[in-house]
Amino acid sequence: MEQEELKEKHSFIRDSLFRSKMLALSGIRLYKNLKAPLPKFQDDNQLCNAPILAISESELWNPNDNAKNWILTAGKIENLRIASQLLDGIEVKANQVFSFWKHLGNPNFGKGYVIGREIREGCVVPTIAGGLCQLSNALYDAALKANLDIVERHRHTKVIKGSLAEKDRDATVKWNYIDLRFKAPFDFRIEVKLTADKLIVSFKSAEASVESNAKRTALRHSSLINDCYSCGNVACFKHPKQEPEKAETASSCFILDERWPEFDQYIQSIKRESDSFILPLAPNKVVSSDRYKWRAAQNHKKTRYNSLASIARAVQLRRAAKYGSSNIFELQLKWDQKLARKAAAKIPIDSQHLVISQNLLPFLYKSGALGGGTYDVLMTRLPMESLHAKLDRAFAKHPGSPTLKDFRAPSYLIDWENKALNRARKIISPHQEIVNLFSAKASPLNWQHDPIATDKPKGRKILFPASALGRKGAYEMKEIASELNLEFMVSGRSIEAANFWDGLNTQSFDGDYDQIGLIIYPTYIEHQPRTILKAIAKGIPIITTTACGIKASEQVQVLSAGDRAGLLHAVQGYLNT
Incomplete structure (x- = not known):
């Protein structure tokens, strides 16, 4: 297409006529929709495990993008993230019509949509919510493969090379008068997922599989499509104001919560000026905690915060801990979800890689924010499924414990986390048990602690460095102490029962490590073993379990959690030296 022809096509007059026509057609469609309203479907969870009836996959990123126009593709992917959440999981009833726009509604800035790419009059132009046609294309393609009845479908005026339009399996959409509608004589479920590089639409149904309707497929010739960002026709009415070229290297976004020094040092070593941060709390003079x-x-320029939500979370969690609330873990998850939702809205569209704190991961996954790019996870604990299995084993050993069965995450949350972890590019952690679990894609970090003292510890007292909790190995400590008649110190409260340590020779630990000669910590779960790291720096011998996440050494004996015989042998070995 010549530049003069483009100049004429995209004149102000023609654009005004186009908008007037669009408004008129939208009004007509609105009247028809009010006169004969269509149903809006939801996730009834009836067909989650039904067989896949049809599937359509398409590439998200355009290999022909350059430093000028790739931002339109990034915008398209952001729009697909938002739209996919409105369609993923809906279950369409038999003989009822599915409407694309009925479920998405008017796509605008207020709903989070951004500038993407749209084909209009032979050109790829920047427009709000641009790129949703890739989703409608995939839906139409899957509908054909499932042999559904197509009620309404419109072709694109131009065919982009490599797209479904080349196979005549495309369906253009424009709010609200150009719609995609189809139905089936049976119930079916729509699932929409974005991987790092693909849009995947699948239909599920309890009905027997059907043959694809191949008769509806006909090859179409692709057209040369002009691009507003790189066509060079600056005289065109639609030509956008040019900005300096962006670097072709992808930027990263760090979505962080509680600071660990190991993660902080790691991020310091990999961050770039083009990267961005989403943090829980802005620097202030009121909150002095690190x-x-x-x-x-x-001093990083591209930094955003969720300060109000983080302060509200801290207040509620402290209040719950102070008054002994039994649902503190549930409360923590609720706040994680709120913070993840706020963080998802702040992710820059040009961030093609994310680094995420683990507690926010399942909620970011469910929000769709992880689609269209890669991500790494800063792992602070075992996956919830593994934690539950550990707690169940501990409860089987100590069925009288009031805490080992106190809370379990809901199954849907476990599912979200497992799926998100499976898709992660790397698992980053200093915790050895986590590293071993994800050995194939784990990136181990070193625990940070002060230099190890060269002098042997002078203290002779034994320390159990935790509260009396079943998951911290309190029952194992109690049994060993009773059998060996140990005198020992305890750090923390008696949460299992007020009289938990009755009959044993115990003292409260005052924080003075110089009096400690041995630490016994037979824990089932330990996410962040800071007390143990402090003891390592002081050269104190330690008997602990793999749950502590620390490698065995001459100073540290590492046992399996719940190994009573091994624990007894290790403690006796120390006492006999």
Whole structure:
């Protein structure tokens, strides 16, 4: 297409006529929809495990993009993330019509949609919510493969090379007068997923599989499509204001919560000026804690915060802990979900890689924010499914414990986390048990602690460095202490029962490690063993379990959690030296 022809096609007058026509057609469609309203479907969870009836896959990223126009593809993917969440999981009833726009509604800035790419009058132009046609194309393609009845479908005016339009399996959409509609004589479920590089639409149904309707497929010739960002025709009415070219290297976004020094140092070593941060708390003079002060993000220009939500979370969790609330873990998950939702809305569209704190991961996955790019996970604990299995085993050993069965995450949350972890590019953690679990894609970090003292510890007292909790190995400690008549110190409260340590020779630990000669910590679960790391730096011998996440050494004996015989042997060995 010549530049003069483009100049004429995209004149102000023609564009005004196009918009007037669009408004008129939208009004007509609105009247028809009000006169004969269509149903809006939801996730009834009836066909989750039904067989896949049809599937359609398409590439998200355009290999022909350059440094000028790739931002339109990034915008398209952001729009697909939003739209996919409105369609994923809906179950369409038999003989009822599915409407694309009925479920998406008017796509605008207020709903989070951004500038993407749209084919209009032979050109790829930047427009709000551009790129949704890739989703309608995939839906139409899957509908044909499932042999559904197509009620309404419109072709694109131009065919992009490599798209479904080349196979005549495309369906253009434009709010609200150009729609995609189809139905089936049976119930079916629509699932929409975005991987790092693909859009995947699948239909599920309890009905027997059907043959694809191949008769509806006919090859169409692709057209040369002009691009507003790179066609060079600056005289065109639609030509956007040019900005300096963006670097072709993808930027990363760090979505962080509680600071661990190991993660902070790691991020400091890999961050770039083009990267961005989403942090829980902005620097301030009121909150003096280092818990959320990520040094890697200090003075970084591209940083956003969720301060109000983080402060509200801290207040509620402290109040729950103070008054002994039994649902503190459930409360923590609710706040994780709120923070993840706020973080998802702040992710820059040009971030093609994310680095995510684990507690936010399942909720970011469910929000669709992880589609269209890669991501790494900063792992602070075992997956919830593994934690539950550990707690169940501990409860089987100690069925009288009031805490080992106190809370389990809902099954849907476990499913979200497992799926998100499976898709992660890397698992990053200093915790050895986590590293071993994800050995194929784990990136181990070193625990940080002060230099190890060269002098042997002078203390002779034994320390159990935790509260009396079943998951911290309190029952194992109690049994060993009773059998060996140990005198020992305890750090923390008696949460299992007020009289948990009755009959044993115990003292409260005052924080003075110089009096400690041995630490016994037969824990089932330990996410962040800071007390043990402090003891390592002081050269104190330690008997613990793999749950502590620390490698065995001359100073540290590592046992399996629940190994009573091994624990007894290790403690006797120390006492006999």
